[in-house]
Amino acid sequence: MQTKKSAFAALAASTALVLALGACGSxxxxxxxxxxxxxxxxxxxxxxxxxxxxxxxxxxxxxxxxxxxxxxxxxxxxxxxxxxxxxxxxxxxxxxxxxxxxxxxxxxxxxxxxxxxxxxxxxxxxxxxxxxxxxxxxxxxxxxxxxxxxxxxxxxxxxxxxxxDETEQTLVNFKASDLVETNKKVALFTDTEEDGKAMGALWEQQAPAAGYTVVYRAEFPVGTTDFSQFVQKAKDSGAEVMIAQVIPPDAAALWKQMKSLGYAPKTAWPEKGGTVGFPDAAGPLAEGATVFGWWTPTxxxxxxxxxxxxxxxxxxxxxxxxxxxxxxxxxxxxxxxxxxxxxxxxxxxxxxxxxxxxxxxxxxxxxxxxxxxxxxxATAVQWQGKNQVTVWPKEQATGTFLAPAPGLAAQG
Amino acid sequence: MSVEALVNGALLGGLYALVALGLSLVFGIMRVVNLAHGIVVLAGAYAAIVVTRVVQVDPLLTFVVVGPVVFLVAALTQRLLLQRLLGHSLEAPLVATFGLLLVGQGLFTFGFGTAPLSLDAPWGRSGVTVLGLTVQAVNVVAFALAVAVVVGTQLVLTRTRFGTALRASAADPATAGTLGIDIPLMHALTFGAAAAIAALAGIVYGTAFSADPNAGLPLLVLGFTVVVMGGVGSVPGTLVGGVLVGVVSVAVGGLLGPVYSPIAVNLLLLVLLLVRPRGIARPAWLGPLRIGKAPA
Structure with a gap:
């Protein structure tokens, strides 16, 4: 019994230590x-x-x-x-x-x-x-x-x-998409967090003035894993510009399901979720994923x-x-x-x-x-290999905009 | 909502069943609510990531290494930690597994960072078309694995002497012990096997989605939902529960919007608990639901 009590006391102490370590600072x-x-x-x-x-x-x-x-x-x-x-x-x-x-x-x-x-x-x-x-x-x-x-x-x-400024930021997706030929149809995937709602609304507001039409919008809670039917609807809508506002794990799942279901838009934007480390999360599918940036050398x-x-x-x-x-x-x-x-x-x-x-x-x-x-x-940066190349504005670009997004468009 | 979407949801239910099966086994046999189960699923994903960094093989093949390692670590954890706490109090195993959850989360954060990491395989990023329906290959793989593991586990439980001993240790541990069944050994093997199945689920999960240290708790909640729906301790019930969760999520998501999917799943869980508290397929040999106080 003493051993059991000691083990439990040690465990409780280690649990408390773990909690305390997590909470402490310098x-x-x-x-x-x-x-x-x-x-x-x-x-x-x-x-x-x-x-x-x-x-x-x-x-x-x-x-x-x-x-x-x-x-x-x-x-x-x-x-x-x-x-x-x-x-x-x-x-x-x-x-x-x-x-x-x-x-x-x-x-x-x-x-x-x-x-x-x-x-x-x-x-x-x-x-x-x-x-x-x-x-x-x-x-x-x-x-x-x-x-x-x-x-x-x-x-x-x-x-x-x-x-x-989000008004300028949301325009970047459209202005950069102007660099390639698309049908100007947009599919939005936004989570229900504050920024998902706000950004989604801004993209919908800004699209007409930028010459784009939002033809499909999926809204879902953070932590959604199955996007398949929404991907199918976006694909069916014919949208060649796809913009998402999702956290990193959800972005990875979304990209994999887009690839599995054969949805390969000309420009694809995993905003927030694809910002940092996206190739580790989405593997080769990250190639060509584009997000807004905020600094260029010039x-x-x-x-x-x-x-x-x-x-x-x-x-x-x-x-x-x-x-x-x-x-x-x-x-x-x-x-x-x-x-x-x-x-x-x-x-x-x-x-x-x-x-x-x-x-x-x-x-x-x-x-x-x-x-x-x-x-x-705001700028636009595109994943090319393990790097993010500035592709917009053109005068500050450090590389060429790849479209359609190669990771989603490639066979296999 | 299309037939295609429903089929995808049902197949995805196979992955949910794989995630839940180990949780159900541990509770059914040992009467332990393993709060660390989600972290064990992640351990499978992270271990496979490590193996594929060393040897570039299909993630599923890593199970040859990952499965035994996770089995061994889990069995030892059970013998050296949980076995000592079983029968001590109702809370002790709960606290212990919660501690393991926190420790695992911390270790994964330390070792892999907080960014999601993914396993890459052709079947994780391709679709297959059957009868004009395009579904994700990863969901087909998950469902096939789930069926194989569920059938295999059920056969072991119901058609082998080992399974009989396991069922006896679950139904009446005191009597089983007097008949010479080594209850601690049964528990260690159960915990190890459950962890190995969870690791397999983790490999598929990491290929279908991604792994990050914070995913342990959502995976645990998913597992609980499936287990309770299917019937705690029921092996086939996990498959039924998984498919139910998958189909309901897709159906409600398609009809009302994805925001309502988790609400609908949890409402269904509450309704099931009201009208069928044992779950859809809880086996009679498990007896009434009770937690903790298994013999040490």
Missing amino acids: GSDSGSGGGSSEPVVLGTTLPLTGPLGIFGPPIQAGYEQAVAAINGAGGVDVGGTKRPLKLVVKDSKSDPTVVTSTAKSLINDDKAVALLGSVTPPLTIPFSVVADSEQIPAISPLTPTLAWKGANAGGWKYAYDVFV NGNVGGQAVYDANKAKFGDGLGTQAVVASYAMVQVMADAITRAGSTDPDAINKALGATNGLDTVWAKITIGPDHRAVVP
């Missing part, structure tokens, strides 16, 4: 005002695990590299004194409630004077709510700005979002190519590395605001952050508007 001390030599603490809560866990590591890399670069140059200038930046990272586990708790912990326990965000509205919106309620400036990359803006009708006070950025090249081997030639670049830029924007504020007082930083105007970063030239958004131009 701590740090607070920064303070100008004249101090203490580190300036920046906090971030990232999806390092969970369904969106694929996005966390490149964002973390961008933040860490930018902090290291600034510290390597002596630190951030606060009221004439160079102070080192200290980054505290916590795992949000892709869970909005954990985002809230970890963001609060970063402010209250780690004494972060400013926060850096992550990806997608479900994570960035609760993060921004904490920033506003705790009155700590926070800036996020990689979250479509209209959905973020629309989540707070009264307007964000301390939170900022830098990314593409979009007017300053120093972006060096950051991109330094990370390409680890995060791939494509959006994974583009996420590093975007995140790197967020630290540049925050550091610039701290310097212009001349203090680590959150209100002063917030005021300076809102006044960011034409700042050269590794991502693009950043100007924050009165609605706390900074919109960067």
Whole structure:
């Protein structure tokens, strides 16, 4: 009996340990005002695990590299004194409630004077709510700005979002599809998450003006595995442009079923789900899958190519590395605001952050508007092998648009 | 909704049955609700991914290696961990298997990252046309495997001395023990075999869809749904339950929209529990439903 009790106690302890390990983060001390030599603490809560866990590591890399670069140059200038930046990272586990708790912990326990965000509205919106309620400036990359803006009708006070505008983003699918000859018929596959609904509605709204007709739309819950009858309907509709807004596992299943059932549209867009690591999820079917991007070497950025090249081997030639670049830029924007504020007082930083105007970063030239958004131009990138080649806009393209999407069109 | 779609749904039910069968066996024989079952399914997929990275073979062939390895690990886990907890309390095996679920999820995240990974095979990305109906080849493979495994398992349970011993250990473990049946050994073999079947399901699942560390819980829920519909502990019932889930999902998805498919499946489950709480095909030899407190 003693053995049984010991085994159970050990198991319970290990279970508790597993749970505790999952929840814990690292701590740090607070920064303070100008004249101090203490580190300036920046906090971030990232999806390092969970369904969106694929996005966390490149964002973390961008933040860490930018902090290291600034510290390597002596630190951030606060009221004439160079102070080192200290980054505290916590795992949000892709869970909005954990985002809230970890963001609060970063402010209250780690004494972060400013926060850096992550990806997608479900994570960035609760993060921004904490920033506003705790009155700590926070800036996020990689979250479509209209959905973020629309989540707070009264307007964000301390939170900022830098990314593409969905109205422009949804036009990219049509403008890039104009590069090839299609029948202009579109099939939409959108999940029932916030961004699935919002993006689906935007594609439907934008299609007529772009010269396209949405002939079929399937809506389904996240985690759907059997798309076969919807694929069949899309195929029957004759749509030669297929756009999906789905999470990565669902995108892989959808692509396999399109291939199995012989649906090979001229252009195929696994938005969100096909962003990073799609060849690992869909195998050879990923070839030619296209999604929107947000950085090119020639979009007017300053120093972006060096950051991109330094990370390409680890995060791939494509959006994974583009996420590093975007995140790197967020630290540049925050550091610039701290310097212009001349203090680590959150209100002063917030005021300076809102006044960011034409700042050269590794991502693009950043100007924050009165609605706390900074919109960067969207592009289109296509999976070609293990890389994502920019295929639109044409003047910034780094490769040729392959159509019909070879992975779906190939025999066998 | 087309006949083609319904046939695809029914065939996909074969995969659902493969996922559920091990869960049903463990509960039927050992009276243990294995909350780690979804992770075992994923273990099969990830193990096959590792093997195919080393040797480029069809994912199904990896079962030659993956099946025995998973069997052995599971049987050892049962002997060294779960066997000690059986009979200790109702909660102990539940907590243990929940712990295994978390540990497995953590290990897969650490080893493979959180991005979905896929097994690639020609039958995972092609269709077959029979009588003018185009269906996914992977669903045909899944259904054929499910039928073979279900029939094989049922034959072992009902036509062999080993099966008789297993059924005896499930129906009346105390008496079976006095007759010389090694109950712990029966449980270890059951747990190992259930895990091997789950691993096979994982290989097909990883080829049909993809594997990611967070898929364990949805797979467990799917397995439970199929098991309860078919009849807990019933081997043929898992096939019936799987096909039912597949067909209802497709039918409701086609008629009302896919958003309503999971709602309809779960409503059907509740109705079945009300009118036939033993499930569609729970065998009489299993006796009344009871959880835990099997003899150690």
